[in-house]
Amino acid sequence: xxxxQTEWFWSRYEEYRAMVNKYIEDYLSSLDIPSELRGAxxxxxxxxxKRVRPIFVLSVSELLGGDLEHSLPVATAIEFLHNFTxxxxxxMDQDMFRRGxxxxxxxxxxxxxxxxGDYLFSLVFGLVSRNYRGEEARFLTKxxxxxxxxxxxxQAMDIQPDKYVKGVDDYIKMVYLKTASLIEASTAxxxxxxxxxxxxxxxxxxxxxxxxxxQVADDILGLVGDPxxxxxxxxxxxxxxxxxxxxxxxxxxxxxxxYEFFMSVFxxxxxxxxxxxxxxxxxxxxxxxxxxxxxxxxxSRRARDTxxxxxxxxxxxxxxxxxxxxxxxxx
Amino acid sequence: xxxxQTEWFWSRYEEYRAMVNKYIEDYLSSLDIPSELRGAxxxxxxxxxKRVRPIFVLSVSELLGGDLEHSLPVATAIEFLHNFTxxxxxxMDQDMFRRGxxxxxxxxxxxxxxxxGDYLFSLVFGLVSRNYRGEEARFLTKxxxxxxxxxxxxQAMDIQPDKYVKGVDDYIKMVYLKTASLIEASTAxxxxxxxxxxxxxxxxxxxxxxxxxxQVADDILGLVGDPxxxxxxxxxxxxxxxxxxxxxxxxxxxxxxxYEFFMSVFxxxxxxxxxxxxxxxxxxxxxxxxxxxxxxxxxSRRARDTxxxxxxxxxxxxxxxxxxxxxxxxx
Numbered sequence: 001x002x003x004x005q006t007e008w009f010w011s012r013y014e015e016y017r018a019m020v021n022k023y024i025e026d027y028l029s030s031l032d033i034p035s036e037l038r039g040a041x042x043x044x045x046x047x048x049x050k051r052v053r054p055i056f057v058l059s060v061s062e063l064l065g066g067d068l069e070h071s072l073p074v075a076t077a078i079e080f081l082h083n084f085t086x087x088x089x090x091x092m093d094q095d096m097f098r099r100g101x102x103x104x105x106x107x108x109x110x111x112x113x114x115x116x117g118d119y120l121f122s123l124v125f126g127l128v129s130r131n132y133r134g135e136e137a138r139f140l141t142k143x144x145x146x147x148x149x150x151x152x153x154x155q156a157m158d159i160q161p162d163k164y165v166k167g168v169d170d171y172i173k174m175v176y177l178k179t180a181s182l183i184e185a186s187t188a189x190x191x192x193x194x195x196x197x198x199x200x201x202x203x204x205x206x207x208x209x210x211x212x213x214x215q216v217a218d219d220i221l222g223l224v225g226d227p228x229x230x231x232x233x234x235x236x237x238x239x240x241x242x243x244x245x246x247x248x249x250x251x252x253x254x255x256x257x258x259y260e261f262f263m264s265v266f267x268x269x270x271x272x273x274x275x276x277x278x279x280x281x282x283x284x285x286x287x288x289x290x291x292x293x294x295x296x297x298x299x300s301r302r303a304r305d306t307x308x309x310x311x312x313x314x315x316x317x318x319x320x321x322x323x324x325x326x327x328x329x330x331x
Numbered sequence: 332x333x334x335x336q337t338e339w340f341w342s343r344y345e346e347y348r349a350m351v352n353k354y355i356e357d358y359l360s361s362l363d364i365p366s367e368l369r370g371a372x373x374x375x376x377x378x379x380x381k382r383v384r385p386i387f388v389l390s391v392s393e394l395l396g397g398d399l400e401h402s403l404p405v406a407t408a409i410e411f412l413h414n415f416t417x418x419x420x421x422x423m424d425q426d427m428f429r430r431g432x433x434x435x436x437x438x439x440x441x442x443x444x445x446x447x448g449d450y451l452f453s454l455v456f457g458l459v460s461r462n463y464r465g466e467e468a469r470f471l472t473k474x475x476x477x478x479x480x481x482x483x484x485x486q487a488m489d490i491q492p493d494k495y496v497k498g499v500d501d502y503i504k505m506v507y508l509k510t511a512s513l514i515e516a517s518t519a520x521x522x523x524x525x526x527x528x529x530x531x532x533x534x535x536x537x538x539x540x541x542x543x544x545x546q547v548a549d550d551i552l553g554l555v556g557d558p559x560x561x562x563x564x565x566x567x568x569x570x571x572x573x574x575x576x577x578x579x580x581x582x583x584x585x586x587x588x589x590y591e592f593f594m595s596v597f598x599x600x601x602x603x604x605x606x607x608x609x610x611x612x613x614x615x616x617x618x619x620x621x622x623x624x625x626x627x628x629x630x631s632r633r634a635r636d637t638x639x640x641x642x643x644x645x646x647x648x649x650x651x652x653x654x655x656x657x658x659x660x661x662x
Contacts, residue, residue, distance in 0.1 A: 122479035129473035137469035141458035148453035
């Protein structure tokens with residue numbers, strides 16, 4: 001992207017985001033509910049967030065000639081679904097902070113945080129069934145229910161990685177379930193609300209591919225990202241023992257001594273910087289980073305390919321830029 | 332009911348229940364998911380349960396000429412929704428046992444229990460969107476999403492009864508949201524799957540009325556039920572400080588000394604039997620039990636009235652018996 005295109009892309013991104021934020025804020029303030037439930041279910045979603053999933057809904061819908069106003073309820077439903085999973089994940093992982101603010105269960109207690117997540121999840125299907133009709137509503141419900149089922153299954157795998165994530169294939173399955181399936185539902189929903197149910201499979205492929213590329217980009221940044229940009233210490237994912245794509249790729253390629261050394265550092269929160277650096281060097285040496293970059297490149301190509309054949313438009317340029325941004329980001 | 336009718340009613344009840352149980356078991360075993368998630372999401376639902384909500388779906392559908400096979404997916408979805416709320420409620424209330432077995436979080440840990448509830452909730456909308464079409468699917472989704480929203484709001488009120496349940500009207504609102512709204516969704520869903528969307532409001536009224544009567548019956552049994560039948564100690568609800576309909580009705584009717592005495596026993600888990608008995612006597616003296624019985628009678632009448640005008644049939648007799656059973660049960 002040259003500078004003027006980058007500028008255009010971000011200003012369009014902010015326009016979409018402002019539309020989504022306004023809809024979310026108006027909707028949440030219209031609810032007649034106890035103040036604790038309002039606070040707990042609004043806290044995370046109003047604390048920020050990139051809104052990338054709703055923006056996929058809007059931009060795909062726009063690409064296919066859909067009406068943005070008509071697309072906003074399901075775009076919001078998907079953001080609610082995403083935030084519901086974050087609230088419950090933070091309880092499960094006992095995380096204290098997200099997006100720079102305290103997590104919902106820290107502020108409101110575990111019980112109210114569970115309830116707030118459940119309530120947001122209820123609103124997902126309320127939004128869909130009150131704002132759409134007939135097969136359009138049914139298709140959206142099906143996409144969001146399947147994504148929810150997938151996220152839960154992916155999370156169950158992620159809770160026990162030693163049992164369920166043994167190799168590259170397991171990992172990609174888990175990433176699809178836990179992360180990519182909701183992006184898949186976002187892009188597919190964009191096609192549904194534009195009245196193009198015939199294109200749902202093609203736009204599933206867009207979201208699925210970009211979702212997997214997105215996670216692999218994260219994996220690469222977690223190992224060789226610039227800490228001054230990512231905001232995370234060097235080798236964070238090594239100390240946390242995250243079984244990411246580059247790591248899974250190299251585990252069975254090291255010799256015995258290297259493997260033993262690697263495993264003494266991997267998941268060892270007290271490991272010193274020098275050992276962490278040597279562990280990362282092993283991942284690089286055995287091609288883990290290159291493999292992940294090629295993998296990401298392949299999936300971003302698949303994502304771009306789904307857009308071939310559509311006439312040039314702002315929405316198409318926007319989506320191409322969004323794919324490009326997701327795989328080339330440095331934070 | 333005479334004996335032969337009682338026998339007929341229960342044998343029909345068991346037929347419905349067996350159909351529901353078979354569908355639930357077949358469906359759960361068809362899922363390709365990690366074993367911990369399967370165990371945690373199946374545990375409670377396979378440990379028993381009256382299946383009264385799915386049986387309302389089936390019997391209303393049958394009354395209106397619907398096909399029972401066609402009614403089973405949403406009947407099952409409603410039972411999943413009910414069990415999801417129980418699993419999460421048990422975490423919030425830190426309850427150790429339900430239906431005579433350990434609760435899900437005790438057996439599988441809080442994280443997996445949260446996830447199991449979320450997964451069941453996802454399946455609710457998966458079942459509806461995969462088994463129904465068009466407006467039928469949309470209506471069912473709307474009924475179940477609204478019930479879910481209501482249950483969360485009712486639960487938020489119930490977590491802080493001092494703030495949100497100050498009098499009889501608040502209490503009935505809370506009971507509607509937390510308990511009756513899912514029975515309302517059950518009877519209304521029965522109308523939808525029988526192709527009678529025109530009768531949804533009437534069958535909402537049936538479920539709403541019977542749901543409220545059901546809870547008030549519980550309230551009465553919790554104060555003056557026979558412990559040898561209810562399985563709960565005398566005055567259990569007094570020691571637990573449950574602000575039920577009979578209690579809320581009499582609170583502002585006692586004189587100052589009586590009120591002070593009552594409040595010294597109410598919610599006092601260590602209160603002796605004699606004091607608990609005197610507290611119950613105060614509720615009786617000021618008409619709390621009579622008021623609750625009349626209230627329940629009024630709501631069961633409303634429920635029966637919704638069935639007027641339908642030709643006599645087994646399904647109609649069954650529903651009338653079911654209403655009768657719910658309000659006259661002694662356990």
